[in-house]
Structures are given as C-alpha cells and as structure tokens.
Amino acid sequence: MKTSPRLESALRKLYKAFHEGSLHPECCKQCAVGNILDNTDSWKHLTDLHGSVALNYVGMVNQNFGKKFNGYTPLELLQIEAEFLKGCGYTLPLNGNGKKPQTPTDKEILFNGLNKTVEFLCELDGVENVMDYSKLFEFKNDVPKYELSEMM
Secondary structure, eight states: OOOOHHHHHHHHHHHHHHHHTOOOTTOTTTSHHHHHTTSOOGGGGGOSSTTOOOOOHHHHHHHHTTOOBTTBOHHHHHHHHHHHHHHTTOOSSOOTTSOOOSSTTOHHHHHHHHHHHHHHHHHHHTOOOTTOOGGGGOEETTEESSOHHHHO
C-alpha cells in the first residue's frame, strides 16, 4: 500500500515511541502529536485546552496562512491528538474533572489510543487503515480471499 511521506513519518515515529516507552498522553512532548512533531510542544500553543479541536488565535493565524507542521495543518494536529486521547479513554478536553485512565502509560491503553490515531491518520490521507487486518479473515468457499503477502 502506498502512503504519503507525512503518514509514513508519523507511523514510524508513533511506532518507535510506543515500543521505546516514550508515549504519554498527558505530556505535550510525548503524546501522539508531540511525537509526530519530533518531541516538541510548540503545537500546544494552537489551542487553549489539551484535547480541544478548537483553534485559538495563534492556531487560526497559522491555519489561515497555510502553515504545516511535518505535513499537518494546525487543525489536523488537534484532531489527531483528540483521537489519540479519546482512544486512550479520556473525556475531552482534558481537565481535572474529566474521565481519564488510571494508568495512562499502560501498553493496552496506549495501543487503543494509537489504533484510533492511525485510523484517523489513514482517513486524513484517504488510504485504508494500515492496522486493519480483518481482510485476512475473509473467506469465500472455505478458502481465504487474501494472503498475508498480498496485504503488505
């Protein structure tokens, strides 16, 4: 499957962060977007609340001028982060009263967050979800419709 450079880069960074233990939903440098943006937190100035998809003044200016961060617009970055946080079990935007996981760095919680994130990243680029292996289980006349090598 052919992917865009921005998607390929984002997937590599998220994969690396997940496996190296440098993914944390509550840290602006280690969350999904923080990792996509090379562990910087400059993106947090695009909104007033972590997890919000509402651009603030700075975000609107950058969006309207067509600014992109590692290939993503300010609004796309906020949407990516929101998907990650929702997938991890947070209510958005983050605040002291909302629902949040007891152990935010639990691998299962992070995997669920990444699953939603990757699904959204693929949707943004108009490609099939790279984490969807359901086709491997499709059969016709008791014979698999697809082989693993066809999927990759």
